[in-house]
Amino acid sequence: MIKLPSLGDEVSVWMDAPPAKVWDLVSDVTRIGEFSPETFEAKWTRGSTGPEVGAYFAGHVKRNGVGPTYWSPCRVTVCEPEKVFEFSVGTDAMTVNNWGYRLEPKDGGTLVTEYFRMEPSLFTRVYWTLLGALRGRTNRKGMRTTLERMKAVVEE
Template sequence: MELVKPLSGEVSVAMAAPPEEVWALVSDVTRIGEFSPETFEAEWTHGASGPAVGARFRGHVKRNGVGPVYWTPCKVTKCVPNEVFEFVVLAGGPLNRWGYRLEPSEGETLVTEYFRLTPNLMMRGYWLVLGRLRGRTNERGMRTTLERMRAVVES
């Protein structure tokens, strides 16, 4: 048994929809409030109006649905339509990387949401103390997000 869980995680859900329909949801950050249990709204910033590498946005977060509410600045790092949408949360530098991979397969799309914490000393300490709990919370949140997206694209 590992003492420190890896600084990452992912969850996959198959959706009975083409990649184009799923892409429209995962790459439109202004809709995240419909799906995420923690990020209840987001908006493009710095002149961005849609997904593109380098585009910036900010997410309004309420951690675990309780506690303090705060804005997180983000920057898109990968944007390949119908394949991958990824961004980093910025806090003086990249702190946490989140993304979605889309893989078409016989009339459906396998969607994988993932995260990876930047392995700096502060994050390793955080993960050592709270990693197991935070990892489970992240995985539950990703599954909730993807299940809510699936309900939209399959309706």
């Protein structure tokens, strides 16, 4: 039996800040450009103005920090203040992947986990089988960078 690579990953960083302070960063998509090495700006769209299930936003991405830029349409799928903020990336007709943040109070601060998972489809399985190892390393590095930059801000 062939073992297919996992269609997702996660990175966790402990921050010396309460969940409420971390929540303000992870759920404010307009600030992602301060933290992410690939998504350099984002804006609420379709009349959405803040984090809630069903809210839409678009992220302006420069893959691997090089090459052409593009806008990725996103929709908030889980919004539990101070616990989980998750969004899908794709069109109304098709979700390509999901990204999110889990917040867990721990040792007087917050353990913050950023994660992604590809939606299982023939396209994503072929893509991930061919490029998953490379893209996975890039995603892990990007998630760690994002979380470390957030940590620096919430611990100021």
